[in-house]
Amino acid sequence: MPQTVLVTGGAGFIGSHTCVELLRSGHEVVVLDDHSNSSPEALERVAKIAGRPVAGTHIADVRDRRSLDAVFAHHPIDAVIHFAAKKAVGESVQIPLTYYDINVSGTIALVSAMHDHGVHRLVFSSSCSVYGDATTVPLTEESPTAPTNPYATTKWTCERILADLCRHLPDLRVLALRYFNPAGAHPTGLLGEDPRGVPNNIMPFLTQIAVGRRAELGVFGNDYPTPDGTGVRDYIHVVDVAEGHRAALDHIDDEPGMRVFNLGTGRGASVLELVRAFEEASGRPIPHRVIERRPGDVAELVADPAKVAEAWGWSARRDLAAMCRDAWNFQQHNPYGYVH
Template sequence: MPQTVLVTGGAGFIGSHTCVDLLHSGHEVVVLDDHSNSAPEALERIAKIAGRPIAAAHVADVRDRRALDAVFTSHPIDAVIHFAAKKAVGESVQIPLAYYDINVGGTTALVAAMHDHGVHRLVFSSSCSIYGDATTVPLTEESPAAPKNPYAMSKWTCEQILADLCRHVPELRVLALRYFNPAGAHPSGLLGEDPHGVPNNIMPFLTQIAVGRRDELSVFGDDYPTADGTGVRDYLHVVDVAEGHRAALDHIDDGPGMRTFNLGTGRGASVLELVRTFEEVSGRSIPYHVTARRPGDVAELVADPAKAAAAWGWSARRDLAAMCRDAWNFQQQNPSGYAP
């Protein structure tokens, strides 16, 4: 059934793609975003792709209770998808307090506003980083949490808070999605990853090198216990991530309380494998140099996505080459990102 969905961080990388999928599926979308790492232009492009606009956009910090109350008062919100957060592992080591303030404080403020306005259905953007330095892969939802950096700890803390709230608020339904490494862009080239400042994720760094905005890639460590010594990640196309959030929303009433699901491909790729694939797809050479390991990083993170497949019929449908091709297409069409 069509719903009115509040998407926090809806102008961001994953949020914008999820808004497109929700609109295509017949839902109404309300966005709250402070644009600290996103562009208002993304909202116009969402409407262009979907063929219809979002219902409303509110510029506000997710920690702002007054702003949240205004959103819930102004719109008949049925459910919330919560993306708004800081998300860089390396940065979190440098400014940990900001990560706890924004990620944990923003989540508690949002859930408090939801409760006050009678909204009890939440899809929470969690992270595979909570698994830490895994001793075995692929990782299932039952793999132990061992967060190694403030970003991961902030997401794990939010999960624990939400699980406890569900024990005390029987009507609350929460699906926490632990997705792995989103990459790529919308195949139209209208939406993609356009971080403010120096990218913290590898794919926009590759595309910015290829388009001439940056000189070379820093590979953080080549002495990990992996096939080529570089870190291995489960890269997941952002459109698959968006479809996973919509599938979660469709199934949020399947059971009570809080449930966790991995979103991933089940296949890991090393940093150098990703570089080679991008070079093949783009036809551009990517210069790189190896530097010291980045604090907070781990050797390998690969998902076991079987639970989501069994429960929702969701699985990733796009491969690493598609992620590289779509990301490069976005960067070619938008050499300076969303900036004019």
């Protein structure tokens, strides 16, 4: 049934793609975003792709209870998808207090506002980074959690808080989605990853090198216990991630309490494999050199997505070549991002 969904961080990379999927599925969408790492232009493009706009846009910090209360008072919210957070591993090592303040305090403020306004359904954007330096891959939802950096610890902390709240608030339903390195862009070329400043994720760094905005890629270490020594990650197309969030909304009432699902492809690619795939997709060389390991990084993170496939029938449908092709398509059409 169509619902009115509040999407925090809805103008961001994953949030904007999720808004498209929700609108196309008949839901009404309300967005809260402070645009600290996003552009209002993304929501204009969401409307172009979906054929209709979001029902409301609120520029605010997710920690601001007054703004949250105003959103819930103004719209008949049925469920919340919570993306609003800081998300860079390396940056979190440098400014850990900021990460705890925004990611954990923001989640608490949001759930508190939900509770006060009688909203009991939450899809929480978690991360594969909660598994830490895994000894065995692929990772199931039952694999041990051992965060190695402040970003991962904030996500793990939020999961623990939400699980405990579900034990004490019987009406609360939470789906925590742990996803593995979203990449790519919308195939229309209208939506993509447009970070502020120096990209913290590898794909926008590659696209900016290919378009001439940056000189070379620094590869953080080549001495990991992986086939070519560089870190291995389960890259997943951002549209697959968005479709996973839409599916979560469809299944949030299947069981009470909190449940955790991995969203991934089950296939890992090293940094150098990704570089080669992007060179093939773009037809451009990507200069790169090995530099020191980045604090908080781990050797390999690859999902076992069997649980979500069995529960919802969801699986990632787009491969690494599609991620590279779509990311390059967005960058070619938007060489400086969402700047007019």
